[in-house]
Amino acid sequence: MNLQNAVLPPHAEMVRAMLERDTAYEGVFFTAVKTTGIFCRPSCTARKPKPENVEFFAHADEAMSAGYRACLRCKPLDAAAIAPDWVQRLLTSVDADPDLRWTDAQLLAEGIEPLSGFRDAFQKSFHITPGRAAHSEPLLFTRLTTPLGPMIAMAEQRGLVLLEFLDRPALTREIEELQNRYGYAVAPGHNGHLQQIEEELAQYFAGKRSEFNVPLHLPGSAFSKQVWAELMKIPYGQTSTYGAIAAHLGKPGASRAVGMANGQNRLAIVLPCHRVIGADGSLTGYGGGQPRKAFLLRLESAAVQITQQLAF
Incomplete structure (x- = not known):
């Protein structure tokens, strides 16, 4: 179905x-x-x-x-930004006191009739029930423009959670996992982390930034987090392999598992899975598409060469 x-x-x-x-x-x-x-x-x-x-x-x-x-x-x-006044009031209240358990009396005090379809309307607008929203971390998202096409960035108060190309086939599944498994309430918006990644991405594509400083929050399994930490260690302008990462983790036979964790990375470019290539030097798979992977590797290589030339 x-x-x-x-x-x-x-x-x-x-x-x-x-x-x-x-x-x-x-x-x-x-x-x-x-x-x-x-x-x-x-x-x-x-x-x-x-x-x-x-x-x-x-x-x-x-x-x-x-x-x-x-x-x-x-x-x-921007559809959620023009939600009815009662929805906006409720979201403001939830954000101010996320631990508060909403009762019918409190809803009535806000001018919301509990039996008036409030639950259904809220769920249609935000794809989560009001009860769950009261106990969910708000995950704000915005659209970014890059030389490789539009991206979507998502962040909560602890840091950037997702950065993906909009045409990535797994994007819908990733967002549903963040909602259903990790309890996020997703809504359009902006915060300091989203502003920071937008600025840092622009610098990266201009060849003026080799690492990202935006705070990150990475929900995932313990093994996935170990793999993602290894991705962060791959130097700008260089590459590694699934086998090398598995060896660094002390699990030389886990190349396939490393590849799966690599594919579950929700932070394109920032967690540089594009720097992981096949043992034979081939580009192998990339969620954003191999042409983008090739572009990113060329961009970084060229920036490194220019820096070295200037040093002399």
Whole structure:
């Protein structure tokens, strides 16, 4: 069964809502136009496409993973920022006191009727129940522009949690894991860590930064964290292999397990899995695609050569 279809309204109803610009479906689904490569909110005022040229997604990140760009008119990535006042008030309260357990009396005091569909509306907007949100760490995300294409960055108060290219096939699975396994409440927003990674990425692509200083928070298994720590030790402009990393960990027969942990890295470029190559010197797999891996290695090699030339 297709999970996406299971959480979406009936197809005919979504077509109707799109054609009529029905604001009642804000945050419930997104429309993606195959002929333009753009996705919108249901109420977008742009000229409506033919229904046969549209596909629907439950979440914006799913549309981006499928290769669609956000509409500049209706700005679907900002949909949560225009949530109803009662949702914004509640989020502010949850952020101020994340340990508070919400009761019906407290909701009534905030002007929210507990039996009025509050739970369903909240879950449609933020893909998490209000009860879980009250005990969840907010994970804010923003979209970044890079020479290799758009990326998405996610950070919580302890540091950067995710940095991926938007077309990475595993992106949706990674976000669902952060929500379901690690209990994050994901929402668009900005914080100091997101601002810092945006600035540091720009410097990196300009060849002016060889390491990142943004704080990191890396949920994962103990073994994965060991592998990720080894990735951080690979010098800028150099490469290593799965076998070498396994040997450094004292597990010379664990090359395959190292490769799997490498593939589970959620922090592209910052945790430099692009510097890991095959034993025969081949580029091997890379979640962002081998052309991007080759570009990153060339960028770093060129920057190192320029630095060495200037030193002489």
